[in-house]
Amino acid sequence: MTAPVEHRAAPADAPADVRGLPAQRAGGDSSADTSTPARLTRPVRPAVPAEQRGRTDIPERVVSRIAAHAAGEVVGVREVRERGPLAFGGRTHATVDGELTVLSLDVAVEYPAPLLQVTEAVRRHVADRVRLLTGLHIGHIDIDVTGVVPARGKDGG
Template identity: 55%
Template sequence: MTAPAGSAPPAPADGPPEPGGVPAREPAPAGPAPAAVPPELRGRTDIPERVVARIAAQAAGEVPHVHRVRERGALAPGGTQAVVHDELAFLELDVSVDYPVPLRHVAEEIRRHVARRVHDLTGLAVGHIDIGVTDLVPSRGDDTS
């Protein structure tokens, strides 16, 4: 059977026609969502200790009054180090701090900020952070020479 002259053909069951006479397709109904795989079965993510140490050093450098964070190198013992056991990180940082500032206050701020950044970026909890203040850097207005 044909449609009367001047009338549009009936729309197909899967949606109204688009301009140009092509029928629109409606999305297929979603089936049941696949069951979520528990995190412990999805796989393992390993974050090397040197990466955790780099994150910690970067984060320590973001704290006000921290002048420099010493990186660990093959020829330079000390510096920033990380040890990771399971989901727990232990950190050592060597920092230069502006003078004069209360060192214990700056060290506590470093601990808070570094622990938060390491956890946010790696998911690791931070057990403790040892901080060595290796140098005091005079503020621009305080010339001690």
């Protein structure tokens, strides 16, 4: 059930805004009756699908950081080196071309983890996380195993 709508005409001497509508007073009311404040309405725009609203650019550095973090989440990976001034020799690098991404990771793996299984787990997990968080598709992931280090707990750390 809808409530009836009462239309009130503005007094002839009331100022109008640029659209020809009665101007709002300081209290937000355009009529002489102050018991019901008038509401401003905005024109309704049709909803535009998200994919047509604009473009989102994700820098390679962001994709690289996501990949490095995701690789570090895999069991058996001890360290993932990141690109930067303090990363001597190690690197995590992403190349983004449109929606396609190529990744290069340097990882240190815990001993005696099977390297092939750990690197395949890294590829799967990193590809899933990058796809989930950025929407980018992974072309391939190059993994360099830069070291094999004692498993945690066995070296006292």
